Amino acid sequence: KNQVEQSPQSLIILEGKNCTLQCNYTVSPFSNLRWYKQDTGRGPVSLTIMTFSENTKSNGRYTATLDADTKQSSLHITASQLSDSASYICVVGYGNNRLAFGKGNQVVVIP
Amino acid sequence: DGGITQSPKYLFRKEGQNVTLSCEQNLNHDAMYWYRQDPGQGLRLIYYSQIVNDFQKGDIAEGYSVSREKKESFPLTVTSAQKNPTAFYLCASTRQSSGNTIYFGEGSWLTVV
Numbered sequence: 001k002n003q004v005e006q007s008p009q010s011l012i013i014l015e016g017k018n019c020t021l022q023c024n025y026t027v028s029p030f031s032n033l034r035w036y037k038q039d040t041g042r043g044p045v046s047l048t049i050m051t052f053s054e055n056t057k058s059n060g061r062y063t064a065t066l067d068a069d070t071k072q073s074s075l076h077i078t079a080s081q082l083s084d085s086a087s088y089i090c091v092v093g094y095g096n097n098r099l100a101f102g103k104g105n106q107v108v109v110i111p
Numbered sequence: 112d113g114g115i116t117q118s119p120k121y122l123f124r125k126e127g128q129n130v131t132l133s134c135e136q137n138l139n140h141d142a143m144y145w146y147r148q149d150p151g152q153g154l155r156l157i158y159y160s161q162i163v164n165d166f167q168k169g170d171i172a173e174g175y176s177v178s179r180e181k182k183e184s185f186p187l188t189v190t191s192a193q194k195n196p197t198a199f200y201l202c203a204s205t206r207q208s209s210g211n212t213i214y215f216g217e218g219s220w221l222t223v224v
Contacts, residue, residue, distance in 0.1 A: 004153070034213070043115075043201055043215035089153070091213075097142070097161075099213075101153040 003027045003100045006090050010106035013080055021105040023073040023090030031093035032090045034077045038104065047075070047088075073108050080109045116136065117202050117216035123221050124189070124196070131186045132219045134202035140214070141207040143185035147171060148199045148218075158201075160185055161207065189221060197223045 002024045008056055013019045023033070032051050036044035047063040048057045048074075056065050061078045087104035094100060116178045125132045136143065142161050146154040156169030160179040174193025179185055187203075189196045203217040 032158070036215075041199070041218065041220070043117075043203075043217045046212045051210060097207075100158070101146075101155075103151065103153040 004090055004092050006088075006102035006104035006105050008105060009103070010108070012108045012110060014083060015080060015109050015111050017080055019077050019107065021075045021077075021088050021090075021107070022042060023075070023092075023102055025071050025073075025090070025092045025100065025102075027092050027094040027098075029094060030068060030071070031095070031097075033064075033066055033073050034091040034093070035062070035073075036089040037092060038089055040086070044089055050103045075105075077107070080107075082109050082111065085109045115201075115202055115204055115214055115216040117219050119188070119219060120217065121220045124221065126223055127191045129188055129190050130196075130221065132189070132200055132202075132221070134185045134187065134216060136183055136185075136202075136204045136212060136214070138204060139182070140204035141182070142205050143179070144203040144205075144213075145169075145175070145185070146201045146203065148201060156199065157187065173215045180199055187223065 001098045034049045035047040038044040047059050047062050051064045063076045066073045085108050087106050089104045090102040092100045116170035118133045123170045145157040146158040155171050157175050158177040176188045203213050205211050205213045
């Protein structure tokens with residue numbers, strides 16, 4: 001069983017609309033949670049990173065939230081643009097510098 | 112500019128041949144990693160290195176080998192023992208401390224023909 005579950009697996013949204021991606025994890029001891037954006041055929045690029053004491057962090061139109069008690073995180077994309085079409089990967093740091101990767105949320109923004 | 116450079120971007124290999132993927136970083140990072148990504152799957156750790164001349168197996172190390180002779184370089188060799196080598200390979204690096212940003216290279220596509 002994957003230790004980091006992301007949902008929905010994929011979604012299509014209209015340009016200008018908002019969307020929220022979910023990440024649930026089971027790994028412990030928790031260290032940090034990161035969201036990455038990966039364009040097709042490219043390397044992932046960091047969007048946000050949050051530690052245990054942080055419950056929200058923004059990067060432009062991207063806002064990540066973290067509830068370490070329920071082991072849930074979300075990534076909210078505001079006023080989506082065509083360039084937001086990508087896979088969004090949730091990565092949880094735990095233990096001694098270990099990382100657990102989700103399979104990604106595939107987002108397609110259409111005009 | 113600082114960053115991670117992977118080469119080649121695309122590589123074709125015949126069955127039975129070894130191939131080496133290059134990964135170079137000029138970020139002065141101690142830790143470097145190799146991941147494999149298959150369609151619809153999350154990244155899986157192949158090997159990682161926390162310091163020069165030391166490296167550890169990840170979750171799927173069989174059929175792969177690495178070296179870390181220099182801080183800035185972490186090449187990955189895909190050997191003929193790897194049963195299903197066709198995949199997208201990503202190299203990454205980070206500072207040693209937990210919570211630091213992980214920087215990824217642009218990836219290398221390996222196809223076995």
